[in-house]
Amino acid sequence: MTVPARTIIEARGLRKAFGPTIALDGLDLQVEEGRILGLIGPNGAGKSTALNAILGLTPYQGELRVLGRDPWIERDQLMRDVSFISDVAVLPRWIKVSQVLDYVAGVHPRFDRAKAEGFLAKTTIRHGNKVRELSKGMVVQLHLALVMAIDAKLLVLDEPTLGLDILYRKQFYDCLLNDYFDRSRTIVVTTHQVEEIQDVLTDVMFINRGRIVFACSMEEVESRYLEVMVHPEQVAAARALKPIHERQVLGRSILLFDLMTLDKVDRQQLAAFGDVRTPSIVDLFVAVMGNQASQAQGGAR
């Protein structure tokens, strides 16, 4: 018998409005230990607001527990077990590398300075450098070195690689996976560069208009969704099986199916229509969001 995984984040009916704008509209969310969750959504969907609520940076209505604590009331205690890189370039520009190491070592009970120095030794960052003298990529390396040296239970990354070139982005996630992640840690990440984290994630959620509209583990995505590049003469037959989404690439129709809605016979048919593959998260995202939009339009009419 396996021990049930601990729940790291538990949100129920999370609400938050900025004046007339509703950022979170009754968001429900549960994240268990040892997962790497990608929270994906269009601009203004409420991703950052949700993360800020989880980190105790913004007040909210509804029920929210992170590691068993109320983040808004107990932010400082929570931050012993939670690390975050919120946006890029939040390290103060005036600080020296040696000073930021001193400070974090001074205030953080779970910071392993030797470990951080080890990560920094692999970069071109020197102790005497001020943050303002570092390139954007190096600042992120520094921040990552600090965060990876903290023995946290939960790591939250909000657009951690925004504005970085592809080499730094790749290195960022490689580092995180190889040198940091283990099954006792949990990572929540938002990004617009979805393709780059596809292979990193264990779970994916889509957020739209302040709600979670899709939540699925990556194994489930593989077993449940199928994309078929249909031969032109069979498009009508394929459409009859009610794909959840259809798009055109170079004149060919690509149909996305949710196998849960098909019966056994239909599944066998799919392979005959054309090349079959697991959809990427991006394709799935476009499909789910497209359906959301058309539903919303239908409702409005």
Add this chain to the structure above:
Amino acid sequence: MSTQSNAMPESFEAQVIAPAVIPATRRMYWSVRRELWENRSIYVAPLAVAGVILFGFLISTIGLPHKMRAALALDPEKQHAAIAMPYDFAAALLMATAILVSVFYCLDALHGERRDRSILFWKSLPVSDLTTVLSKASIPLIILPLLTFVITVSTQLIMALLGSAVLAASGLSASALWTRLSFLQMSLLLLYHLLTSHALWPAPVYCWLLLVSGWARRAAFLWAALPLLAIAGVEKMVFHTSRFARLVGSHIIGDAPAAAFTGPDMLPTGPMTHITPGEFLSSPGLWIGLAIAAAFLAAAVRLRRYREPI
């Protein structure tokens, strides 16, 4: 993982590994050091002013033997004032520097971290808003008065030693200088003056500036000054009085009430000064001011919880 919610984990606390603890004093210590790293003007400005004072004094030592002879010819009561004049001037200049540094520091303290977005980094660490705000308040209320004391006494000591050397070289007795100055007493009175008139008495002003720096999105100085001007203006128009303006004014320039001391000199550091700490500590103005300062700080702590980058 699913969006369906199971039972909330009630006993989570017990599962979390035993909390490693860093004492609050250590977090405070590093938070104060952090302020000194960021705002080097806190010690660079007074040191620079001290340098200028010493340079000026060095030049003025040319006329020192002459001045000393003239001073010693005066009444004994006036001798101190005449001899201590440059020393008082140095202290006054360093105090004015400390006030300026404090005002600019306070106006930026909770504003700068939002402007450069670094508040997101500070908030990612296990340091409470209370610790952060108190560490920032300690700069004008504790660090700068003590620093001003140390720098002023060091400057005066160097001046006295230089003066002694010049007097000895011109055949005058240096001991007259030291006895008339009564250096130790002058230093102790300076410390008393700094703690009463530069820390405790103006505390509400500095805490108000801190609060505004945490609240204003821009132009913190305007937001700090305009409400005071408005209240004073309305009072003047409606009641034809200016109590509020006088009250605020007396707190701004570190001008403690007569309750703190009485004396004839430019600074309350002469031998004729009678300190009256009992009267000072029992004056309602002090305690009302401190209560208001505490309220401003509490508001600043609360406000910081809500604050995001500008």
